[in-house]
């Protein structure tokens with residue numbers, strides 16, 4: 001890739017943002033034969049949330065809508081290395097959702113029914129089974145555990161590298177440190193973008209700008225629900241293997257797994273923290289450490305190696321905003337991603353089909369950009385329960 005090559009004066013599809021959403025979409029478009037795709041990113045490779053996440057891939061949630069979408073994405077993860085021609089290092093180690101409160105146990109039982117309805121293999125673990133799957137867990141605190149054997153983790157650097165390489169191989173033009181400063185329209189539709197003084201004509205513009213999505217929508221003169229939110233993670237010094245599957249401690253909004261190096265990586269979400277800084281934040285580290293020590297007491301001996309934060313874009317119902325923007329023909333959106341690493345393979349494929357073929361897949365339909373003005377938010381009880389109770 002020649003980073004200094006001049007920007008083209010026109011392209012067919014211009015994607016703003018080279019995070020995993022932008023790259024997955026570019027790959028899927030190119031795979032469908034679209035040519036002259038241009039992806040512009042204001043920052044550096046992996047500089048957004050796609051290079052800062054916990055790498056967990058959960059193939060089912062508590063609502064039918066989320067489960068159908070993320071199950072499809074997880075299925076695509078399984079074959080992604082072969083498709084991209086690079087190893088995304090997906091590890092199907094299973095994913096355990098742990099409930100402590102009675103209400104969460106009830107939710108997990110209802111969730112199991114949703115999974116059955118959607119044909120997902122998930123298991124409510126009896127105490128003896130849970131001891132086998134997660135021996136280091138403080139079992140006396142657990143009221144229910146739902147295990148997804150087909151889910152897992154994939155390191156973000158491997159996935160981002162694989163998407164990047166596949167895009168290059170298929171002729172996608174990628175540019176970093178190239179901020180889009182304006183989005184133009186003419187004759188009632190989107191017509192291109194501006195980078196500094198240069199104008200680039202485009203038939204289609206896609207907003208995949210992560211935490212900056214509202215500012216991008218403003219540039220295009222269209223409304224977009226949602227707001228930027230900060231998420232944090234930390235890595236502990238390596239310990240012997242203690243935690244096999246990926247784990248979600250639902251009552252603490254804490255996600256974690258143990259890497260091949262033995263580091264436990266994860267983080268708890270704490271409400272009301274600053275939204276616009278990547279600095280270390282002691283209250284979040286403390287909440288994460290408390291969750292680890294109460295639920296995996298042996299981690300109390302391990303020191304924190306490093307901590308980091310990233311910014312994501314959150315929609316009012318915490319679900320993705322995916323599809324055509326109703327207010328401006330030619331403008332498409334992939335935003336609202338708090339599980340955008342897990343969701344990238346499905347989002348890229350389904351959005352590419354919407355752009356190229358004009359078809360809106362049933363799994364994507366619930367996440368339409370206009371659902372809030374139409375009064376059709378998607379209720380995902382797992383997330384709403386944790387955030388509001």
Ligand SMILES: Cc1cc2nc3c(=O)[nH]c(=O)nc-3n(C[C@H](O)[C@H](O)[C@H](O)COP(=O)(O)OP(=O)(O)OC[C@H]3O[C@@H](n4cnc5c(N)ncnc54)[C@H](O)[C@@H]3O)c2cc1C
Pocket residue numbers: 016017018019020021022040041042043044047048049050051052053054055056057178179180181208209210211212216230231232233255267308309310311312334335337338339340341342343
């Ligand atoms: C600490 C943390 C843990 C997480 N854990 C998980 C997890 O375990 N599993 C999971 O599925 N998800 C997780 N996530 C969420 C996941 O990382 C995001 O949902 C996903 O990376 C979003 O991808 P994206 O491409 O939409 O955004 P980003 O990766 O943020 O990419 C957006 C890009 O747009 C660019 N951009 C913005 N404005 C402009 C502009 N004007 N011009 C050009 N470019 C622009 C930015 O530079 C950026 O590179 C986590 C996030 C964080 C921060």
